[in-house]
Amino acid sequence: MAEFALLFFTIFSLFSTTVFSQASSSPPKPLVVPIRKDPTTNLIVANIYGRTPLIPVGFIVDLNSRHVWAFCETKYNSTTFSQPKCDSVQCKIANTRYCFTNCQGARAFCHTNTCGYALENPVTHQATVGELAQDVIAIRSTNGYKPGPLVRVRDYLFTCAPANFGETSFPKGVRGVAGLAHAPIALQNVLASRLGIKRIFTMCIPSTSSADGVIFFGSDGPYSFLPGIDVSKSLKYTPLTISPFDEYYVNVKSIKINQKPVPGLNVTLLSVKDTGSGGGTTFNTMLPYTILEESTFKAITSFFAKQLSKVPTVKPVAPFGLCYESKHFSSTRLGPGVPSIDLEMEGKDAVWSIFGLNSMVEARPGVLCLAFVNGKNEYRANVNIGTYQMQDIPLKFDIGKQVLGFGGPLSGVRTHCSNFDFKTSA
Numbered sequence: 001m002a003e004f005a006l007l008f009f010t011i012f013s014l015f016s017t018t019v020f021s022q023a024s025s026s027p028p029k030p031l032v033v034p035i036r037k038d039p040t041t042n043l044i045v046a047n048i049y050g051r052t053p054l055i056p057v058g059f060i061v062d063l064n065s066r067h068v069w070a071f072c073e074t075k076y077n078s079t080t081f082s083q084p085k086c087d088s089v090q091c092k093i094a095n096t097r098y099c100f101t102n103c104q105g106a107r108a109f110c111h112t113n114t115c116g117y118a119l120e121n122p123v124t125h126q127a128t129v130g131e132l133a134q135d136v137i138a139i140r141s142t143n144g145y146k147p148g149p150l151v152r153v154r155d156y157l158f159t160c161a162p163a164n165f166g167e168t169s170f171p172k173g174v175r176g177v178a179g180l181a182h183a184p185i186a187l188q189n190v191l192a193s194r195l196g197i198k199r200i201f202t203m204c205i206p207s208t209s210s211a212d213g214v215i216f217f218g219s220d221g222p223y224s225f226l227p228g229i230d231v232s233k234s235l236k237y238t239p240l241t242i243s244p245f246d247e248y249y250v251n252v253k254s255i256k257i258n259q260k261p262v263p264g265l266n267v268t269l270l271s272v273k274d275t276g277s278g279g280g281t282t283f284n285t286m287l288p289y290t291i292l293e294e295s296t297f298k299a300i301t302s303f304f305a306k307q308l309s310k311v312p313t314v315k316p317v318a319p320f321g322l323c324y325e326s327k328h329f330s331s332t333r334l335g336p337g338v339p340s341i342d343l344e345m346e347g348k349d350a351v352w353s354i355f356g357l358n359s360m361v362e363a364r365p366g367v368l369c370l371a372f373v374n375g376k377n378e379y380r381a382n383v384n385i386g387t388y389q390m391q392d393i394p395l396k397f398d399i400g401k402q403v404l405g406f407g408g409p410l411s412g413v414r415t416h417c418s419n420f421d422f423k424t425s426a
């Protein structure tokens, strides 16, 4: 932790001139980035401007990647691209000691005397060592209601991946990954140290792929959605724990369905005591649906089915385990009328109620399935919250205070994550 704080201090001192020149003209401004749900992969894609001349570039949003990385070997044109030399202060900021001393025949994309940084493709899970690089990125400022002018960050530190690093596994037009893990050169932390904004990002994933959701950076609010609903005031808070792998965990103390405790849950797995070795509840934007450890999956699925014992089930549609004909359910503002699943977390009133909108998915026309997947014991965490459960729910990751703020489904207050007013300018 001390080392981490020191790194931030280093980043801050290095770029303090930039920070102060901007601060003197106007206070630091929060930023807003549009995000969309790719219809074929269900991955969340952020649109960020970069390079010179500036062009919009698609990046997969990954809560568990530690940095921003991009394919630089092909289709990369920029007059402001540069690479820090080994032993430079930038390599220290990135906390890497790896140096490419001699590239001769080592690999296709290689520049001698540049720093290496461990890269993992979160789609294909390929791993390699990429090269640190710098270039301009630009993100719109915001007053919380509308987007404002682009804010440029020069010499933004990111990692270059070679061309054959799983590029074809990405949605069309997507050229990299925007990592938001708890790490020194993750996007939110670099923006905070370079621009003097708060170490906070608030993500609102759209429930549709036809309109953009948002991520706000550096702001406690407002987070306003048309027709003028500020959701920042109605968030509930629970402590965030950081795992040894830089992932975000929350402490779910109990799970209820229909207001009744789910029997047979393994209390050891539920607890967040040792996030490195297993158990606990984490977030994963690479998962389209929440993945549960096998015994937890079985306990939740059978208790949910018990609450609906009068409704006939149909043959489950993979990868789900419990399905019904949709005609049996009423349609409400919070989705199909099914029992709510309540995650009771540490903190005052910190209950995350999952309603039909986030718990039931139309897996086939006319068939609704409980949108949770059996992860056997393939995942470290007991509960890995996927994007279907996050959609239309504002999620505020406050890194400074180490708390998570979360809202109820926005349809409950008659708006949506895709209702940020990107069309007009502040």
Ligand SMILES: *[C@@H]1O[C@H](CO)[C@@H](O)[C@H](O)[C@H]1NC(C)=O
Binding pocket: 075, 076, 077
């Ligand atoms: C990059 O620049 C080269 C040379 O100017 C040009 O031929 C190529 O089309 C450009 N590529 C992209 C992706 O813009």
Ligand SMILES: *[C@@H]1O[C@H](CO)[C@@H](O)[C@H](O)[C@H]1NC(C)=O
Binding pocket: 266, 267, 268, 269, 278
């Ligand atoms: C609960 O989970 C722990 C960790 O996986 C396991 O060691 C233990 O046997 C489980 N308890 C029960 C009652 O299944």
